[in-house]
Amino acid sequence: MKAIVLAGGFGTRIQPLTNAVPKPMLPILNRPMMEHIIIKLRDELGITEIGVLLYFKPEIIKNHFKDGKDLGVKITYFLPDDDYGTAGAVAFAKEFLDETFIIVSGDLVTNFDFKNIQNFHEKKNSKLTITLTSVENPLQFGVVIANEDHRIERFLEKPSWGEVFSDTINTGIYIIEPEVLDLIPYKHNFDFAKDLFPLMMKQDIPLWGCSESGYWRDVGNPESYREVYKDIFNGEITLPYKGYAKEIDNGIVYSESGVKLNKKVRVEGTVILGKNVFVDEGVTLKNCIIGDNSKIGKHSEIIDSVLWDDVKIGVKVKVNNSVICNDNIIKDESKIPFGVIMAEKCIVNKKVSFEKDIIMWPDKEIEASSVVSANIIWGNKYKSSIFEDGAVVGRTNIELSCEMTTKLAEAFGTILPQGCNIYVSRDYHKSTFMLKRAFVAGILSTGVNIVDPYNVPSNVMRQALSKNEDVIAGVHLRQSVFDPTQTEIIFFTNEGLVLDSKLAQSIERIFFRENFRKVKYDEIGSITEDKNLRELYIKAIEDSFDKTLFKNCEQKVAVDIMNGSTSDIYPRIINELGIDNIILNAHRREKGKSNDIVKTQENMQHIVRGLNLDCGFLIYPNGHKLQVIDNKGELIYDYKLLLIVLALLDKSTDRKLKVILPAWAPDFIEYDHIEVYREKLSNFKAEQLKEYDLIADTDGHFAFNEFGLNRDSIFTSFKILELLKKSGKKLSKLHKDLPDFCYKGENIPCPSSLKGKMMRKFLEDGKDKKISSVDGVKIWMNDEEWILMVPDQHNEYLNLYVQAEDEKSAGRIFYSYQDKIEKWISE
Template sequence: MKAVVMAGGFGTRIQPLTNSRPKPMLPVVNVPMMEHIMKDLVSLGIEDIVVLLYYKPEVIKNYFGNGERIGARITYVLPEADFGTAGAVKKAQKYLDETFIVVSGDVITDFDLREIVGFHEFKNSKLTITLTSVSNPLQFGIVIKDKDGKILKFLEKPSWGEVFSDTINTGIYVIEPEVLDYIPENVPFDFSKDLFPLLMEKGITLYGFESEGYWKDVGNPDAYREVNSDILNGNVKLQIPGKAVKYPEGILFLQGDVKVPESVRIKGTVVLGDGVELGDGTVLENCIVGERSRIGRRCKLKDTVIWEESTLGDDVSMRNCVVCDRVDVGSRVSALKGAIIAEKVKIEDDVRIEKDVVIWPEKFVESGSIVSSNLVWGEKWKRSIFEGGEISGRTNVELSPELAAKLGAALGTTLPEGSFVIMSRDYHRASRMIKRAFLSGLLSTGVNVIDMKKFPKPAMGYVLKNNGAISGIHFEASSSVPGHNDIIFLDEFGIRIDTAKEKAIERIFFREKFRKVGPSEVGIIKEELYGVEEYVKGIKERIDDKIKQPRFNIVVDLMNGIFSDVYPELLAHFKVNSIVLNSYESEEKLMQYPTVKSKSLRDVPKIVKSTSSDVGFIIHPGGERLAVVSDSGEVIGNHLLLLLFLKTIDDALDKRVKAYVPVSCPSVIDESLKKVNIERGKFRGISQRLLKEYFFIGDLEGKFIFPEFSFSPDAVYSSIKFLELLSFSGKRISEILSEIPEFFFTHVIINCPLSKKARLMRKLSEEALERRASFIDGVKIFFDGDWILFIPDQFTDKLHIFVQSVNEERGRELLESYRELVSNWIEGKE
């Protein structure tokens, strides 16, 4: 039997620990991670190991050499490009002429590899996947198998809405060599995304073995700290190298020539590398110190990992920290709430490092400094700074001008030099401040800017779709959290950027590998190349001037948003009689959005009813969300509003069209629609190519898109388009609503800790297998005329539950029965 060790990853999420070494070479108890797994392979009796390289290959080659030191023959394979996991193994096919095991070089595990191989042989399997259960499966491939171990379903790196299990693919495979014939040459090809579906299509049974024991993917700094802590606390069956010396309060492992003064206290488990020097009176508790590092006198270190050749002065206090190679820390430095100090950092005396600070390579911190800004990443931004194509943070706290400039430089580095980016903002002064800082960072990378200045976000979407630029960035005061600002990133079609583009920006941002151009290549600024007039002109060209109903009487609340000048002009052009409220700018009201919204929802229905108007519109400040009041003076709930749009389109058009809605959209009118074909799916990551196929896209938040005009939600265009469609239908809103069958619909949100989400979705998936179900987005279970849908929130510890039923009694009963079931599962009750 042979083995393949995957050791080619970039280690982006674990930056800056991987600044100068690949992730598999990060030290764990002073031994490279991949050495632990390679020694396990050798103990299995494997003599031939193929190591697949890519990022910093020379570091791995120089350390392991030909493999003689660990008792193996190592063959190195370096693909000329990134061909994916399976594609990389294909490059080693000529060395793999018998059964082989594939393992990742960047995990720590104490799985019994003999059991995995034995299961593979017992099942006479062509390919066996090693499985385990985790609390957060988002970075892995999730799997469902039957009681015999046959793989039934899997999905690579799901969103929370796609999670149907907490059982994941660990990346440990046992494979027969003929399987490699199914992998194409010289093209990107992954195991989970490409090879596994192909094999199942070919009728080849894949087996999964759920292994018991410890397994952790060391994918980020927190995981790195945790895995070292787990080893020191005895949670992993891993032999710590070195001579064990017992102390009254702990045990010390000496990995070479180390002299420990009698005054040094050892608590818990401590590992010291060769040549370590310790000062008198120092206390070490659950610590690892690498070769040739020096710790001064009276230091207090707990749960801390120090790499090679670093120096700490006297009276240094650290807890839950990682100190990388060749760091120089002065005296009386404290970091008691966790810190990552990257290689070659110099910190002078009397410095205090605040919670969760990351100090990047080769930085200098002056004496007496308090390191709390600029390099402080809050809990929210530890794993990702993006949420759905936007970045949101407290103004001048997380979202400071310094950070905005770095974000601009990170975006610019991902774009071609000389390309154009369109930028816009709302009228709040904080948005202007953040935008100007971002713009400076962007220009520094040689990217040009078309500065629209104060400009509506939906209009930006229109400009991008119809005029072209490589990207668009919009800045606005948050409508959901007072005191926050949002930065929205749009692609060349006006669609929020996808996760691939987010990760590309994050990779540059966290590594601080910004492109810097010379003075003559700095980007230029063109101001207002496209004005709001072009947006207004676009609406006028696409809406029928000859609205059949001569006059609409409407009430509009613009909520002091950015469309205050635009909307009245459009209403006048289309000869709509209107009462327009709050059509002026007010920074104060922008920051009091919840109060302004509540007042609008009270006032507009009263005015519609008292004036016998045909409709009331509420345009939320950002211009994306629309609320509608019927001619009877009732605020139409978001789920009914979506159905109203679909029904009005069906009544108005004389041709068949397609509409795209979320899985949570009520289905009570599906069969009655004659012109509209409804498709349901996920909204994150929809491509421009797919959007073009639809006449209408709508969600349950009052955001509507008509791709004939734009690929972005646009409350202004949607409201004017609705008037056009309403006039073509010849009906009043109340009449259309009366044609929708009565039904019960509710949306409730319950707390669900992140650590419980995956297990909960697995239990729901198992429950759903007993009935008709859908797994397009979350888990949707169907009953006779009813359904219940569970979607974990993508960004918070919440679970969304949607219920549709023929009446309220049945709906409430269904909701409560499952809410009790879900609560028991969250609490760990079966």
């Protein structure tokens, strides 16, 4: 048998540990992670011929392992000339792979019994065997279901929480027969999970799953790297130590050559010292690893921590549960007690204190006596992704500093064609004015041109973006509606849709690697102004409606602009359409103060009642969300507003309309002229959305295809007035006529580590009932009552939605599943 070790990944999620080295070279017990894999292949399977697939920083791996002779193996390197995916990369080694071979990633730590996997493969006479295991958080892996005979029946690569159907995952360890390589096209992007496995299943070639229950950890982020060491010291996995063992005090020290360990050193647990390490008197070492050529000053403490090579620790320094990378200097009396990740070549001056879980990027210097309370680049805690649903959100001038914003712009500009045009717009706040300037500088440096519409609502820019073929993308900066200390930077495609997850990941990869495109001085981008977007938008809405329809009616409306960017747009449109109106809070509010939504709703209810108006609208500050008060002064809940709009559409048309809603939208009403589709509302292309007349959700967001594919509360408000006029109905009547039912959404705390288990438990619980897994898991109690569970993508809780005939029935369903969830979590 031969082996292929995959060693080409960028290590984006584990930044900044991989800033200077590829992920397989991260040290575990003072030897690269990948070296442990090679030793395991040699010792357990007797493999001596190993192919290593390279891509990112290949010279570092080659320089360390050379031809493999020092490890008693022969290594052959393969370096594809492009990124061809996991299977496509293996195809480069096709001539080498002339017998059964095993594929293992070079960036994992495991004690799986490779011999057992080999025996399973041979017993099943398998062409391709996938090693499976159960994990707490399956999001970053391929989720798998196999039957009782271990044949794989279902496979989903890197799902969202709403798509997870099991906590059994593909570990990326495969045993393959060479003829399978004939299915992989040469020099094409081809992935095992996305392409090869579905192809084999389509051709009815069995995929077999060998389940292993030992230790397996994909070292994907800094926290998981730290956890590996905790597991080693706790005895959950045993790996070979380097050096000679010696018992000292209450511990054992493994030392390599050249170590100078003062006799007055206190030792607890296991300590591993690399070559030429110097430890001075009075030092306490507990469950720690110290790399080559490092020095520890007098009376310092290194506890539950990893120090890489050439680290200099001063006098009376405390390091606890932290990772300190190469070439760092930490001076006297500094305290690093709560899990710091410090990338290489940093200088920490005297008496610096770090707070919990700080990430420090390379080449930083901290002034003496500083208190470090935030990451020194991004975020108040480690994030595997800086994007959330096409946006980057952070505290202004803290996470979203000018430096951070410029780098983000450079990364975005790098994925765009040089010389293209993009819109960059903002609201009127000082914070977005500042950050927009930083963003503009970054974009221009990549040779991308900016069309500047200044301060307009995001829906105005998106409308223009979808119409202007000369502009290929858009970015909008705005202050958060709910937290004025935060700024949101939202990215849009040329179709006016938010950036999908694939593009966001591409930007992140460039951001973390800082692999920005730098153009020559005469290729720097230019800025042009376009102040016509507002006028074009106003005209587009006015042209969408029959003015005589409104002028001949007696509708009286109150509108709260909520001090938003629509303040110089909405009043002009409503007056031009001839609608009798009262406008509230149309002035701009520069001072940072969040909107009190409940108070705003209550004020509007009093106004509509007191003045006997036909309705009241709340237009959220950037024009993306709408709330409505009926003519009796009752707030229409968002999900009921959706049902009212659908009812109005159904009564106003003779043709068949197509509407797309999220999986959790109420579904107990049948319509004569509306065909409703329920899908996962993300990563759609414009061509797909154009098939639908309305895209909506249960949170007050509506996009009418006749005007555009983007959420727009301004257009929606006038569309509702038009439909009311045509129907001759009052809002309160439509509100009252909704069938009696109960619809509620709640969230239940759940650690991310257990979300996969919850999805599996829900599926198992609903196996005898009607069930759907379009987004999350929906279980029907009867024809109209159901519960839907969708794990939240970004927070540690589960979203539960219940539809039932009344409050009592909804409570019974909800609380029964709440009890089940609590029980499943505690198991």
